[in-house]
Amino acid sequence: MTTMEAIGPRPKRILDPTRIMIYSVLIVAALYYLLPLYVMIMTSLKGMPEIRLGNIFSPPVEVTFEPWIKAWDTACTGLYCEGLKVGFWNSVQILIPSVIISIAIASVNGYALSFWRFRGAEVFFTILIFGSFIPYQVMLYPLVIITRELGIFGSLAGVIFIHTIFGMPILTLLFRNYFASLPQELFKAARVDGAGFWGVFLKIMVPMSPPIFVVAIILQVTGIWNDFLFGVIFAGTKNFPMTVQLNNIVNTTQGVKEYNVNMAATILTGGVPLLIYFLSGKYFVRGIAAGAVKG
Amino acid sequence: MKSIEIKDLSLNFGDLKVLENLNLDITDGEFLVLLGASGCGKSTLLNCIAGLLDISDGQIFIKGNNVTWKEPKDRGIGMVFQSYALYPQMSVEGNLSFGLKNAGVPRAEIAERVARAAAVLQIEPLLKRKPSQLSGGQRQRVAIGRALVREVDVFLFDEPLSNLDAKLRAELRVEIKRLHQRLSNTMIYVTHDQIEALTLADRIAIMRDGKVQQLDTPHVIYNHPVNKYVAGFIGSPGMNFMQGKLNGGDKPRFATGQLNVDLTRYNFENGHALDGSDAWLGVRPEHVSVGQEATQKAFSHEVAVEVVEPMGSDTLVWTTLADQEFRFRMDGQKSVEVGETLNIGFDPVSASVFDIQTENRL
Numbered sequence: 247m248t249t250m251e252a253i254g255p256r257p258k259r260i261l262d263p264t265r266i267m268i269y270s271v272l273i274v275a276a277l278y279y280l281l282p283l284y285v286m287i288m289t290s291l292k293g294m295p296e297i298r299l300g301n302i303f304s305p306p307v308e309v310t311f312e313p314w315i316k317a318w319d320t321a322c323t324g325l326y327c328e329g330l331k332v333g334f335w336n337s338v339q340i341l342i343p344s345v346i347i348s349i350a351i352a353s354v355n356g357y358a359l360s361f362w363r364f365r366g367a368e369v370f371f372t373i374l375i376f377g378s379f380i381p382y383q384v385m386l387y388p389l390v391i392i393t394r395e396l397g398i399f400g401s402l403a404g405v406i407f408i409h410t411i412f413g414m415p416i417l418t419l420l421f422r423n424y425f426a427s428l429p430q431e432l433f434k435a436a437r438v439d440g441a442g443f444w445g446v447f448l449k450i451m452v453p454m455s456p457p458i459f460v461v462a463i464i465l466q467v468t469g470i471w472n473d474f475l476f477g478v479i480f481a482g483t484k485n486f487p488m489t490v491q492l493n494n495i496v497n498t499t500q501g502v503k504e505y506n507v508n509m510a511a512t513i514l515t516g517g518v519p520l521l522i523y524f525l526s527g528k529y530f531v532r533g534i535a536a537g538a539v540k541g
Numbered sequence: 542m543k544s545i546e547i548k549d550l551s552l553n554f555g556d557l558k559v560l561e562n563l564n565l566d567i568t569d570g571e572f573l574v575l576l577g578a579s580g581c582g583k584s585t586l587l588n589c590i591a592g593l594l595d596i597s598d599g600q601i602f603i604k605g606n607n608v609t610w611k612e613p614k615d616r617g618i619g620m621v622f623q624s625y626a627l628y629p630q631m632s633v634e635g636n637l638s639f640g641l642k643n644a645g646v647p648r649a650e651i652a653e654r655v656a657r658a659a660a661v662l663q664i665e666p667l668l669k670r671k672p673s674q675l676s677g678g679q680r681q682r683v684a685i686g687r688a689l690v691r692e693v694d695v696f697l698f699d700e701p702l703s704n705l706d707a708k709l710r711a712e713l714r715v716e717i718k719r720l721h722q723r724l725s726n727t728m729i730y731v732t733h734d735q736i737e738a739l740t741l742a743d744r745i746a747i748m749r750d751g752k753v754q755q756l757d758t759p760h761v762i763y764n765h766p767v768n769k770y771v772a773g774f775i776g777s778p779g780m781n782f783m784q785g786k787l788n789g790g791d792k793p794r795f796a797t798g799q800l801n802v803d804l805t806r807y808n809f810e811n812g813h814a815l816d817g818s819d820a821w822l823g824v825r826p827e828h829v830s831v832g833q834e835a836t837q838k839a840f841s842h843e844v845a846v847e848v849v850e851p852m853g854s855d856t857l858v859w860t861t862l863a864d865q866e867f868r869f870r871m872d873g874q875k876s877v878e879v880g881e882t883l884n885i886g887f888d889p890v891s892a893s894v895f896d897i898q899t900e901n902r903l
Contacts, residue, residue, distance in 0.1 A: 429624055431626035434620070436639075437614070438591060438619070440614035440644050454630060
């Protein structure tokens with residue numbers, strides 16, 4: 247009888263039963279969730295006659311990019327027939343200032359709340375967090391009045407203002423928890439070295455925080471890009487973001503339903519957040535985890 | 542001349558009194574160690590001196606200036622932290638020059654001061670590195686350098702060696718002492734390590750619950766602790782305490798169980814023993830003699846060895862004296878067995894007697 251002497255690292259079994267179980271479940275789940283995307287892509291590449299045949303799972307016999315071009319360039323969104331590109335640029339114009347302003351303010355908030363504790367800081371923080379649990383719909387009407395009085399209702403500035411406000415609770419929580427995890431002694435050392443409020447923030451804290459800024463950018467970009475409600479209410483007809491225009495294309499009640507154009511338009515609109523998720527999955531998960539830890 | 546003067550300093554966090562009516566005078570060039578268990582307020586006091594915590598009451602003077610409400614940077618202090626607190630994104634050079642840049646020191650002078658500090662601390666080859674590329678000892682050296690370049694009168698150390706391993710700690714301890722001898726700045730050093738305190742300090746302030754228990758030279762603190770807490774805190778292994786009664790008169794005695802310790806040679810604080818009062822007798826394990834030597838001491842007795850702890854240079858022996866636990870130190874070269882009977886003795890001059898109620902030295 248020959249037995250192997252145990253020596254060195256334990257030999258790896260490639261196909262042990264638990265692995266097989268885990269992978270088969272994961273593969274089935276992945277296929278299940280990918281199926282709609284598959285149908286969307288296939289449909290968007292077909293012409294209308296082929297769609298009418300009804301085989302939604304079969305790949306296109308004749309591949310056409312016509313629906314994509316139409317969705318981007320000439321599809322009718324309400325009265326205008328200029329496609330999604332208008333909405334795309336509107337969304338970009340809303341997105342960039344909203345992301346920058348909200349993150350700039352929230353990072354300073356978080357920094358002040360973790361290092362420059364003022365009287366009532368805890369209460370202030372609790373109220374801020376509480377704010378993130380109130381449904382948006384409750385605040386819509388008052389906000390409409392506020393923006394009207396400020397003279398920014400129905401403008402880019404209005405919708406940017408709203409996005410900045412609604413980004414505050416979660417972003418402040420994110421930054422506060424991150425800064426609270428940095429050593430207090432670092433802050434003290436910088437104070438002894440003569441750095442003031444902004445000196446400590448800009449020269450010490452910000453250079454130490456790229457990961458959390460990346461997380462905040464991801465959260466805000468995906469959140470604001472996907473927003474429909476604030477866009478439709480506060481942006482004004484000329485500045486409707488891409489999501490609103492997508493809705494106008496898809497939910498049109500006149501003429502034939504062009505499924506291929508609708509699918510292409512939806513994929514185009516979803517492309518930006520999808521791209522962000524793909525490029526930064528690791529940071530995104532980290533952000534969710536960081537936000538979940540209550541201080 | 543006084544370097545630092547603290548007058549009636551109090552600090553409250555809400556209802557919690559962290560520091561209470563604290564007074565402290567530190568002379569120029571003195572090395573003062575604040576020693577105490579964790580939570581005694583020693584680091585808090587240091588932060589108050591540095592201006593990192595706002596005090597509730599009292600005054601702080603540094604070099605004769607009232608700095609009570611001044612910003613940390615304007616107090617003429619440099620501070621070294623336990624966790625080094627180096628700015629991770631800056632090079633060693635950036636770390637050293639950060640404070641000077643903030644203060645608007647001319648470029649040429651910054652370079653000169655950084656070079657000088659680097660030479661003193663022998664960190665010149667590290668100047669271009671980031672803190673993450675340094676070892677613990679090197680990091681702490683850079684942290685000291687950051688205080689050094691500020692060319693201030695007062696250095697504050699907040700447990701600077703606690704994060705280092707034992708060997709490195711001993712090395713840097715000597716280095717800090719050398720540095721002090723060379724610069725002769727005033728230094729305040731917070732630690733919970735009594736060896737650091739005893740080796741470095743000109744004077745030690747032993748703190749407990751926000752109050753200074755005793756402020757004196759290491760020699761006095763070791764030999765004449767003012768109360769039982771200080772006596773128990775200083776010395777390793779700790780002092781033996783035996784509970785008993787004092788008998789006054791011409792021949793004062795300490796009686797515990799069957800034992801009578803002659804205290805004729807003991808120097809009572811008020812000149813004589815209070816007859817019949819309850820007291821603690823404290824004897825340091827290293828002040829106990831064994832064998833032949835013991836019989837010549839004012840007090841000697843036979844004890845049975847219970848536990849033996851060899852520590853190389855000497856051996857710690859646990860035994861029972863008058864039904865109370867008693868430890869003593871003996872030569873590490875002599876062999877001793879469990880169950881063996883030994884003759885031990887000590888001289889009451891080196892002992893301490895404390896009141897059982899107030900725990901103050903009698």
